[in-house]
Amino acid sequence: MKKTIFFLAALTAALTFASCDKNNGNNGGDTGTEVSIEATKTGQWHYFSFAQNQELGVADDSDTSWKERTDWDIAINKYSIRTNSGDSTTSGQGGVYTCEAGVTFASLTAVPAGATFEADKTVTETGMGGETTTTKSTATVIQFQLDANGDKVMPPVYLPSPVYIFRSADGSKHYKVSFTQYQGIGADGATVSGRVKFTYAEL
Template sequence: MKVKFLVPALLVGLMTFTSCSKDDNKEEPKPKPTPEKTAKEIKNLDASDQQKWTYFSFETGKVVEVTNPKTSDNWDIAFNRFNIRTNGGVSGIGEAEVVNTNSKDFAAITKAPAEGYQKDTKVNEYGRPLPGQTQPSITEVEKNPVISGTVESTNPKGWYNYKRPKEGENAPHFEITKYVYVLKTAKGDKYVKIQLTGYTNDKNKSGYITFTYDFLREKEAPKPVEKVALDFSGNEAKEVQLDATGDWKYFSLKNGEVTPVKPEEDLSWDIAFKGYYVRLNGGTSGKGKAEALRLEEKDFAKVIETPKKGFEKDKEVIFKSMKGTESKENVSPVLTGGFGSTTGAIQINPSPEWRKKNGGVFGPNEWVYVIKTADGTYAKVQVTDFYKKIGDKKAPNFPKLKYQLSKTKSE
């Protein structure tokens, strides 16, 4: 009888042993690796000197010495009190530009935004009247308007906002917004997120900047660009060479002729030239609907459509001569060229290679632009030359314009 119960007992024991062995052989789940912390904090960077800019390189993670910030690409961002420059636009030769993510959560920003970036510009700052004056003083500053601090802004988007002392108090107040910004570096190959969190050092002296930054390895996919098909059927491409050696020459693309006009009042002109300055009948230059968009294309025939957005109207621009004098002109900032302009219609370049190619220091960049005429009709234009042969010499300020009107009107 005992033998009859021995086998079941052995089987139970064997099953128990086997079950335990299987459990023992199971591997424990490995803990997920902790993401590497790559963000760096810079504490109390000294930007307190009102007469000096402090230049910083994200690549080296250090303050850098810059002899000429306009011609150097070894800096990305610069600080002067609450003002900030980046190496792009009017401040430098780099490709730096900035966008406000509108987030204050540093960790939440994991990708660089696809659009919305802005380069440095010239900004007028208003201060206390100078001795003997009653009007506020005006100072022109080159800086990035997206990230720079503001003064008494009702909706501050820059990193800092100054507030007047409250009644009964002497000390001014400032607010640090703690927005996270994304900056394209000077060399254009990397993106950095940055959050500024401090303006005073351990001794409560102002002008000492604390910020955290980190490189972003991904960029958001751009949103689909809404485009408009351009119907050129029945309208052939035409060419005209204008004499822009004197005052403005106003030209009608529809009539194909120079038009004597009161430019601010009528719609009989579309585009105008004075040297390498260009105007369109819109914005500050006229009451028409004209505005311009530069395409990344130099083959005139290939342009058969245009983005719906991105056009820019004329505005007042300050130009500085080689002698340091200034002049103000209402121009198209898209089409107007000049020294070093690679996006305008005409560039001035003294290099031997450029002079050999174009016959002088002036030359067309050959971009194709889409413009809206005074009544809103789309047209494409391209400046193909800037010289006219007079006798044995080639004279500048004779822009040769290739253009074609479409049948498509903007909304």
């Protein structure tokens, strides 16, 4: 009887350890870490580090000091995203790979062979406020439903973005990211855009 009890206890401990080990691994197979970013103000970028799991600071679009820094991996301004790459940096080696439709956060366990990472570019866009020029990634927190002419449906209809793989600023690590929220409820009960949530895990 004592041997049976000891065996069951040992088996339970082994299973518990195996479960914890799986959840704490960095092979992309865990449930990930959830992050909330209050990027509700247009023109302000929130800079985030995956390695440190924290927001490093907030800066206006005109603040170029962050181009010199390599401690941030992504930045968020409402639905726009920056990676520490291309025109957003002087030396960063970040970038983004957009996963194919049908790829889920859970199913993605490694960087696909031959994956090409896109760098940030400076773009000029025309909107209700006229022309604006900014530097950003092709990745976005959400996507917009388009009409037959390729224009945004108005009022906007938000669609989920695909799963992304972001390369770290130093180019040594890769993180899968799923954006799960763009809008939240404010203190007055109204819907607020830019209350971003995402889940990430190292691959």
